[in-house]
Amino acid sequence: MAAKGESYYPAFPPSIKPHISSGLSFPEACAHHVTNTFHSSKVYIIVSNSISKTENFTRLQDALGHKIVGVRKGIKPHTPWDDIVEIALANNVSSLDDLAKLTPEAKTKGLKAPQLPVINIPTSLSGGEYSTIAGGTDTRSNHKALFTHSDMGADLIILDPSLSISTPERIWLSTGIRAVDHCVEGLCSLFKSDPEADKGFAKGLELLVPSLLITKNDWNNEDARLKEMLGVVESMKGMSVGIPMGGSHGIGHQLGPLGVGHGETSCIMLPAILKYNFKYGDEEVQKPQQKVLKLLWAEAPVAELLKKRGLTKEKSDAGDVVGAVISELGMPRTLKDIGVGRDKLDALAENCLKDPWLKTNPVPLTKKEQVLEVLEMVVGDEKSNL
Numbered sequence: 427m428a429a430k431g432e433s434y435y436p437a438f439p440p441s442i443k444p445h446i447s448s449g450l451s452f453p454e455a456c457a458h459h460v461t462n463t464f465h466s467s468k469v470y471i472i473v474s475n476s477i478s479k480t481e482n483f484t485r486l487q488d489a490l491g492h493k494i495v496g497v498r499k500g501i502k503p504h505t506p507w508d509d510i511v512e513i514a515l516a517n518n519v520s521s522l523d524d525l526a527k528l529t530p531e532a533k534t535k536g537l538k539a540p541q542l543p544v545i546n547i548p549t550s551l552s553g554g555e556y557s558t559i560a561g562g563t564d565t566r567s568n569h570k571a572l573f574t575h576s577d578m579g580a581d582l583i584i585l586d587p588s589l590s591i592s593t594p595e596r597i598w599l600s601t602g603i604r605a606v607d608h609c610v611e612g613l614c615s616l617f618k619s620d621p622e623a624d625k626g627f628a629k630g631l632e633l634l635v636p637s638l639l640i641t642k643n644d645w646n647n648e649d650a651r652l653k654e655m656l657g658v659v660e661s662m663k664g665m666s667v668g669i670p671m672g673g674s675h676g677i678g679h680q681l682g683p684l685g686v687g688h689g690e691t692s693c694i695m696l697p698a699i700l701k702y703n704f705k706y707g708d709e710e711v712q713k714p715q716q717k718v719l720k721l722l723w724a725e726a727p728v729a730e731l732l733k734k735r736g737l738t739k740e741k742s743d744a745g746d747v748v749g750a751v752i753s754e755l756g757m758p759r760t761l762k763d764i765g766v767g768r769d770k771l772d773a774l775a776e777n778c779l780k781d782p783w784l785k786t787n788p789v790p791l792t793k794k795e796q797v798l799e800v801l802e803m804v805v806g807d808e809k810s811n812l
Contacts, residue, residue, distance in 0.1 A: 429458045437556060437583070437659055438666040444546075444556065444580045446659065448652070452482075452547050452586040453489035459582055460493060464543045468495045475500035477549065482589055486547075546580040549593045550601040551634075551654055552688045553608060555580045556662035587651035595645070599755045600689025602638045602654055606631065607692035608661035610748065611672045614703065614714040616788055619668055626663030628721055633657030635751060636727045642755050673699040673791050673800060676783035680774055686764050693757040694764070697749035698803040703788045704743055711788040715744040722747050760806025771801050 428434035433449045436442050447455045460466050469490055477483050478499045487494060546555035558578045590598060612627040634657035640650040665671070677699075678691030686694075700718075703711055722728050723739055728751065732742065735750045749759065758764050766774075775797040778784055784791040791797055 427462050448585040453485045455584045457489040469493045470496045472498040543581040545582045547584045552601040552604045553658045553662050585655045587648040604689040604692045605658045605661045607696045612664040623664030623669050626660045630657045630660035636725045670786035671783045672787035676781040680777040693752045697745040701745035706789045718744045762806030
């Protein structure tokens with residue numbers, strides 16, 4: 427039930443889950459829906475350590491009052507098995523989203539529909555709150571496993587761009603590239619089960635990339651931030667109907683347990699995967715990359731940036747263009763940038779081969795040698811070739 431002054435609608439109709447709320451402050455929206463939509467008297471909150479120390483969290487606690495029955499502060503990145511607990515409300519970035527999604531499933535025999543409603547108030551752009559896929563990490567092997575169930579995910583997602591201003595720049599912009607990764611790998615996927623999916627991926631790119639460039643130079647611009655948040659919704663529409671991602675996502679899943687942030691994996695891997703696929707793919711693989719190029723060159727702020735960096739429509743490929751945007755945002759481009767050395771490549775490649783999205787890459791990555799070739803492009807030392 428919508429409150430006065432609120433936009434409230436399903437993200438992926440005809441599915442009723444999740445609903446999106448915007449137009450209200452996050453404490454007001456949360457309190458309204460806890461009472462009037464979910465008719466709940468008890469709320470359990472999970473929040474990052476950093477946000478738990480802010481005035482924003484105090485405002486949320488004041489709005490929910492006596493209904494709060496517990497607070498979980500912080501979780502290790504990439505959702506270690508031991509951190510899966512019972513939860514009702516998630517606030518912050520992807521590891522918390524995964525925990526919120528995995529928790530009702532972990533407590534329910536036979537994977538029946540979760541009985542705990544989940545409200546998510548995102549402060550990043552990774553989009554995990556919209557997904558029915560969650561990841562958990564086996565800390566013994568550093569392998570991150572994926573889980574999915576049609577009823578996993580948030581019931582309500584509250585968008586408040588003012589809240590995100592306190593998010594560190596590196597997290598906000600890198601997770602924005604994570605959302606761009608959803609769009610690009612979605613557009614390039616050869617597994618199209620829904621003809622409408624590409625419309626969402628394309629709209630997501632149009633909203634995300636120019637707005638991220640604006641945010642980089644105008645940090646408090648809430649209009650750009652809201653467009654980015656709505657771009658995330660568009661980026662997840664195709665994923666909501668099961669469009670599989672490719673090698674950037676698959677390799678990124680296994681970089682995570684090595685200490686690489688969710689968004690940083692996309693900053694490093696997406697340009698390399700695009701170049702690898704274009705090099706080894708046939709016309710069916712190469713054609714969607716031309717669509718990505720056309721969409722990005724059509725956005726004036728993006729075209730201006732690309733020309734400034736010496737790129738032309740005639741000679742640049744999708745890997746060049748996406749890489750230029752990432753560099754302009756000041757995000758990491760190599761494994762060296764985030765402290766992953768050559769000594770990790772062999773075990774990393776082995777773990778990557780277990781990820782289902784390597785097989786759905788436009789050029790399927792089924793051999794260790796293929797994965798190592800991609801990783802070699804982004805090592806960042808004198809031997810790498812990106």
